[in-house]
Structure formats: structure tokens, C-alpha cells
Amino acid sequence: MSERIGIIGGGIVGIALARALVRRGLGEVTVFEKEGRLAAHQTGHNSGVVHAGLYYKPGSLKAQLCVAGRDAIRDFCQEKGLPYREVGKLVVAVDESELAALADIEQRARANGVPDLVRIDDAAHLRSLEPHVAGVAAVHSPHTAVVDYAAITDAMADDVRAAGGAILLGEEVVAMQLEGAAVRVRTQLSEHVFDRVIACAGLHSDVVARLVGADPSPKILPFRGEYWSLNPDRNGLVTGMIYPVPDPRFPFLGVHFTRGVYDDIHVGPNAVPALAREGYRWLTVSPKDTWDSLRWPGAGALAKQHWRMGVDEISGSLLKPLYYRKARRFIPELRMSDLTAKTAAGVRAQAWGRDGALLDDFDVDQVGPVTLLRNAPSPAATSSMAIADYVIDRYVYAQA
Numbered sequence: 001m002s003e004r005i006g007i008i009g010g011g012i013v014g015i016a017l018a019r020a021l022v023r024r025g026l027g028e029v030t031v032f033e034k035e036g037r038l039a040a041h042q043t044g045h046n047s048g049v050v051h052a053g054l055y056y057k058p059g060s061l062k063a064q065l066c067v068a069g070r071d072a073i074r075d076f077c078q079e080k081g082l083p084y085r086e087v088g089k090l091v092v093a094v095d096e097s098e099l100a101a102l103a104d105i106e107q108r109a110r111a112n113g114v115p116d117l118v119r120i121d122d123a124a125h126l127r128s129l130e131p132h133v134a135g136v137a138a139v140h141s142p143h144t145a146v147v148d149y150a151a152i153t154d155a156m157a158d159d160v161r162a163a164g165g166a167i168l169l170g171e172e173v174v175a176m177q178l179e180g181a182a183v184r185v186r187t188q189l190s191e192h193v194f195d196r197v198i199a200c201a202g203l204h205s206d207v208v209a210r211l212v213g214a215d216p217s218p219k220i221l222p223f224r225g226e227y228w229s230l231n232p233d234r235n236g237l238v239t240g241m242i243y244p245v246p247d248p249r250f251p252f253l254g255v256h257f258t259r260g261v262y263d264d265i266h267v268g269p270n271a272v273p274a275l276a277r278e279g280y281r282w283l284t285v286s287p288k289d290t291w292d293s294l295r296w297p298g299a300g301a302l303a304k305q306h307w308r309m310g311v312d313e314i315s316g317s318l319l320k321p322l323y324y325r326k327a328r329r330f331i332p333e334l335r336m337s338d339l340t341a342k343t344a345a346g347v348r349a350q351a352w353g354r355d356g357a358l359l360d361d362f363d364v365d366q367v368g369p370v371t372l373l374r375n376a377p378s379p380a381a382t383s384s385m386a387i388a389d390y391v392i393d394r395y396v397y398a399q400a
Helices: 012-024 059-080 096-111 122-127 149-162 202-211 232-237 288-292 299-316 318-329 381-395
Strands: 003-008 029-032 091-092 119-122 137-141 145-147 166-169 171-177 182-187 191-194 196-201 219-230 243-244 257-260 265-270 340-352 363-367 370-375
Touching: 003 012, 003 191, 012 149, 012 381, 029 091, 029 243, 059 381, 091 096, 091 122, 096 137, 119 122, 122 137, 149 166, 149 257, 171 202, 182 196, 196 202, 196 340, 196 381, 202 219, 202 340, 202 370, 219 232, 219 288, 219 299, 232 381, 299 318, 318 340, 340 370, 363 381, 370 381
Parallel strands: 003 029, 003 196, 029 166, 091 243, 196 370
Antiparallel strands: 091 137, 119 137, 171 182, 182 191, 219 265, 219 340, 243 257, 257 265, 363 370
């Protein structure tokens, strides 16, 4: 079988799909990326963590595809000689009020087959792993790793090109039209006809979905995650990764410490509503994007339910002492001066429904020959190769 296949989006998921398709010999693949480089948004603005599967509801797509994806990412890095460092992760309960939620994380992690997971209830054991951490208990995932997802995306893209696939940079898809069993795709520079199209448009996934008349729901609500850099002279405060016990009401993990693949340590992210789909700074404002969010049917319900969290996150974004206070809970020796500068933030494409509920799992939609990834936030980078296989087998060629 050989078809003309278009892919919208040059992040890690879109490129993983292109690579899987050409490796299977399923068609002539063309990738459209509106930016002048790959991995320009979510892929290139995250913490670089290869998640082991601690948080996700057993049986969910996130759980299944994260577990499969982490091994695929590890093997790919080994094959290509890319950095892959198992620095390990501690999820720390600072006090006894967090023990029940920590136990839930442990239960989920074991159900998801997180390898060599250890429950720690001894302060000496805790400090043997992270000498400067404060807490009453933790779970330790020793094989949680860090990578360079932009480098991985570029290496995958090399495989796509070597197999004859085309990657068109600087071409934003502005229109799609169904023509019988085919799809006509138009960018600002060119026009193409495909037998199938797969959209992995991230922050613009709902916009692309509307081009083919898909349901407007779920809509993308952009959340900016801001990081502070740790003073390199104080890197000894953190050995690997130190995470809080996440609030189960929100699809965010909370401010944490991560030693990156190149030994830089960053603190964050928070989660503040962005005022533009690509709103990496407070001063980046799109009146259209903001108005679209405010008039969404679920806006009132979301604000009513989570306004306290919103105020807390926004306050921490604007006031460094409040951000510092969250981080210092885990490392009492941390000084505010140790947080030296805000690094480039990331924007998470979080899908939400008409009822105001934030979607917790990956979500895929189908309109004729067009497959739409409607919600693919973290751990999508970890899961990217597994997502590619899942979408191809379940949606693109389910009847093949």
C-alpha cells in the first residue's frame, strides 16, 4: 500500500508519525511546519523529562503510551548516539497531609509497571538520594530520564528525509477541503492533494480541526509554564529530579527541580493562563485568542471551580518571592538569589470541553480521511513513538 499522506505539525509527535509511516512503507509523506524549524513550540520548550508513567490512570491512553514510548525513546537515543541520562525522580510528600495522595501515586505507578519503584519512609534514605531535600516520605523512580527532545526530533526528521519523505518548513496550512476520498491542503505557499492527512498541530489543533468541520470541542486553552534557572554555583543542591505530590484536581505537576541532560538545573514550571496561543511572555497578547477563550461555553465553569488556583499561579508568576516560597518547601537551603533568571517558558496546549472540564487523557478525532490529535500534552514527547504507532494502527489504517 502506498498513498499520499500529509502531516500537519513538525513537533516530535508529527515527526514520529512521519518516521513510522515511511519506515512501514505506507506512503509518500509530506510534513508541513509553519515555523522555520522543527520542535519550535511544545517539543522545544519542555523540561526534557522521559516520564516513567507514575501519574497516569491505569488503562488510560497516557498510561499505555507513556510506558511503551519511554522504552522507544531510550532505544532511539542509544541507536543515534543522543544523550539519555537516567537521573532519577523523587516525588516528595513534604508533610503528612500529602501521604494519601503519595500513596495514590505509588499505586498508579506500580499498576503502570514503573520499573524498580521504591517507597521511602525514612528521612535518612531520602537524603541519601537527595541530600538537601526536606520531606516525610517519597516514591523514587530511578530510571526516570532526561533527554534533548529537539535533537531527537531532528534525528527522526533525518530518517524521514533519508526515506524520501518531504518536510516543508515555513508553510502554514491555511485551508483543507475534502474532495471525495481525497483532501486538498493549501498553505500560503503551495497546494497539495493527499489520500490521508494527520494533524498534530499542538497549540493550534482546534484551529486545524475546524478547517475540516470537526466539532469545535475540545478547544485549546494555552497555559504558560515558566522556569527559573538555578545558579550554577548551587547545582549541588539537586542530584536528579525533585517533584511535589501533584494536586489530583489539575493536569499539572507543580513546581519542581530538574537536572537537565546538559546539567543545567531549572525550577518550575508553574501554570498560568497564557494570553496568546504562543504567549511565552506576559507581554505577548492576542486579543483574538483571549476573547475566544473568554467566550467559550466552559469558561465560566472553569473560572468558578479553579479561580483560587489561578490567582495563586498568577501571583507566583508576577512575584518572585511567592514562586521561591513554593520551591523552598522542598529545599530549605535554597536562597531566593539562587533563582537567577527566568528561562524561556513553554506553553502547554491543554484541551477543555464545553462544560469547562480540562481533558486528562490523549484525544483523537476522525473526519473522513483526516485524523486529528485533539489533546496531546505531557507526556506526549515521551509517548511520541507509541502515539505514532497507535494512531496509524487504530485510526489511519484500522481497516487495512
